[in-house]
Amino acid sequence: MLRVAVVGSGPSGVYTAQALVTQTLLPDVRVHVLDRLPCPYGLVRYGVAPDHEKIKSLQQSLRAVLEHERVTFVGNVAVGGGDGVPPGRLGELYDAVVYCVGAATDRPLGIPGEDLPGSHSATEFVSWYSAHPDAATDLFALRARSAVVIGVGNVAVDVARILARGADELRPTDVPQPALGVLAGSRVREVHMAGRRGPSQARFTTKELRELGSLPGARVVVDPAELALDPAYGDAGPGTPPLPALVRRNLDVLRGWASAPPRTGDSRHRTIGLRFFLRPVELLERDGRVAGVRFARTAPDGNGGVRDTGTYEEIRAELVLRAVGYRGMPLPGLPFDAAHGTVPHRAGRVLRDGVPSPGEYVAGWIKRGPTGVIGSNRSCAKETVASLIEDAPLLAGRTSSPDPLAVLRSWGLRPVEWDGWLSIERAEATLGRSLGRGPVKIPDWPGLMGAAHGDGPV
Ligand code: NAP
Numbered sequence: 001m002l003r004v005a006v007v008g009s010g011p012s013g014v015y016t017a018q019a020l021v022t023q024t025l026l027p028d029v030r031v032h033v034l035d036r037l038p039c040p041y042g043l044v045r046y047g048v049a050p051d052h053e054k055i056k057s058l059q060q061s062l063r064a065v066l067e068h069e070r071v072t073f074v075g076n077v078a079v080g081g082g083d084g085v086p087p088g089r090l091g092e093l094y095d096a097v098v099y100c101v102g103a104a105t106d107r108p109l110g111i112p113g114e115d116l117p118g119s120h121s122a123t124e125f126v127s128w129y130s131a132h133p134d135a136a137t138d139l140f141a142l143r144a145r146s147a148v149v150i151g152v153g154n155v156a157v158d159v160a161r162i163l164a165r166g167a168d169e170l171r172p173t174d175v176p177q178p179a180l181g182v183l184a185g186s187r188v189r190e191v192h193m194a195g196r197r198g199p200s201q202a203r204f205t206t207k208e209l210r211e212l213g214s215l216p217g218a219r220v221v222v223d224p225a226e227l228a229l230d231p232a233y234g235d236a237g238p239g240t241p242p243l244p245a246l247v248r249r250n251l252d253v254l255r256g257w258a259s260a261p262p263r264t265g266d267s268r269h270r271t272i273g274l275r276f277f278l279r280p281v282e283l284l285e286r287d288g289r290v291a292g293v294r295f296a297r298t299a300p301d302g303n304g305g306v307r308d309t310g311t312y313e314e315i316r317a318e319l320v321l322r323a324v325g326y327r328g329m330p331l332p333g334l335p336f337d338a339a340h341g342t343v344p345h346r347a348g349r350v351l352r353d354g355v356p357s358p359g360e361y362v363a364g365w366i367k368r369g370p371t372g373v374i375g376s377n378r379s380c381a382k383e384t385v386a387s388l389i390e391d392a393p394l395l396a397g398r399t400s401s402p403d404p405l406a407v408l409r410s411w412g413l414r415p416v417e418w419d420g421w422l423s424i425e426r427a428e429a430t431l432g433r434s435l436g437r438g439p440v441k442i443p444d445w446p447g448l449m450g451a452a453h454g455d456g457p458v
Contacts, residue, residue: 001028002396003404004388005094007079009035010042012364012377013100014062019385021070026392031071032094032404036084037133038075038416038452039424040066042102044374046130049158050173051165058374066418075416076449077408080331085411087333091359093404095395096388098361099334099350100381103326103341103370109150113283114322118144118290122151122159122323129162129183131176131441133448138178142186144318148293150280152195153203156323157212160191164218164270174428176443177435191218191272192315196279196298197306199254200232206249213257218270222258226276227251231300277306278313283320292316326370334360342369348384349391359395361388420452427451 004020006013017031039045041059048055066073078084079101090097106121108114120140127135147163149156162170167184175183195202202209213220227233232243233251243251254274278295285291295313298306328341335352337344343362344351350360363384364377388395401407408415424442428451432440442448 005097006033008100009033009040011374015378015381016363018065034074034077036078046132050175073418093401095398096359100364103328103365107325107327116290119320122321129179131443133445146190146317147319148317149193149321151323157204157208166217174441176441194275194278198230200247219268220257221273224258348387416452424451
């Protein structure tokens with residue numbers, strides 16, 4: 001028998017558990033999937049936007065893995081950091097540990113004013129509307145009329161869309177009740193999303209981009225002059241290589257918006273401005289709060305990048321969301337490549353001083369950086385599990401502990417197992433019913449832990 005701990009129950013952790021129990025070379029692999037939170041599913045629960053029900057429904061297939069007879073969910077157990085179990089001690093309880101801890105923080109912009117009140121990372125906003133228990137429920141008041149979203153990736157599209165949606169559109173989702181109340185009173189009328197390069201280098205995918213144009217209360221505004229600056233905008237001339245399909249589709253959508261005539265009697269009261277060739281250089285301040293963003297105007301440099309043109313533009317905004325990518329965090333006790341925000345590895349085997357460390361593996365964003373769609377984690381996990389199974393003859397029997405959960409409890413931890421998670425699910429359904437809604441997420445630690453242990457009010 002091989003006893004494996006997977007740290008993290010997001011898609012990469014669950015796909016790792018799945019690959020471990022479905023491979024056929026070693027039939028008796030037992031997997032504990034540990035998570036810092038009492039709830040499973042990582043970014044599928046706390047990152048995928050609430051109005052993306054189809055992606056959210058992936059939880060059903062992740063659930064089937066966590067209910068497998070040789071998989072045990074162990075929530076409310078942090079690994080590494082302040083009160084967390086040090087990786088070294090965890091390694092004493094399991095034959096192998098696979099770290100699937102994702103990219104837990106956001107990339108900084110590194111410009112003046114970034115920390116002003118009213119300037120937030122997109123991660124903070126996403127955590128707030130996703131009811132992450134570490135996010136204060138009163139973090140956002142949405143008193144701003146104008147918001148700037150920096151970055152043109154899918155996270156930027158998510159936060160721009162949530163700002164532009166009405167609360168009525170989000171009521172059927174599991175958005176926590178305090179956030180729904182704030183969204184209902186939102187004064188935001190203009191959302192400006194700004195990319196430092198051109199539309200053909202934007203990172204959003206076409207489906208997500210197109211969705212911005214179908215919001216009932218918002219219209220999308222695109223400046224044709226900014227599209228025209230992009231070398232890929234004009235039809236490719238003879239002899240030029242064809243545009244990648246994604247770029248072509250994105251440009252088609254943007255062109256459609258740029259050329260759309262104004263609708264008479266348009267009752268949509270919000271606008272989403274998609275802006276390009278604007279590199280943020282400073283967040284402006286008034287009365288101690290953010291008041292806008294100063295951008296350097298850029299132009300294509302002919303090599304896929306941009307150069308500054310020496311001119312500047314300011315966009316007024318009382319709320320700024322920085323959506324410039326996630327970043328992996330070092331886990332004390334594990335090696336870390338600070339330049340890439342990942343753990344050094346070879347085919348998933350953690351490298352210490354360039355040498356594979358027996359029994360330590362990585363998968364997901366902490367292995368390859370924060371890129372790709374949820375499904376990308378499946379092949380990533382399979383590669384890591386193939387390495388682990390190849391190493392199995394060296395690993396089996398390394399652990400002296402027949403019952404890691406009992407040891408974790410003896411260390412003063414209070415794991416939440418699958419039954420506890422099911423209690424949280426029931427409590428969220430009950431909470432939703434009391435509000436005349438479907439299941440509604442519990443947004444705080446006391447509420448989650450009370451529900452998990454069935455010994456406290458929701
Ligand atoms: P991302 O795709 O890497 O996009 C980051 C954006 O920030 C890019 O436009 C980038 O521009 C810009 N940026 C980076 N540094 C900047 C700086 N210093 N100043 C100005 N702009 C800067 O990251 P993401 O949006 O966080 O998404 C992460 C991953 O999650 C992606 O794989 C994404 O597809 C995925 N995701 C998917 C969905 C979905 O499928 N619905 C939803 C959310 C997230 P440059 O290109 O110029 O660097």
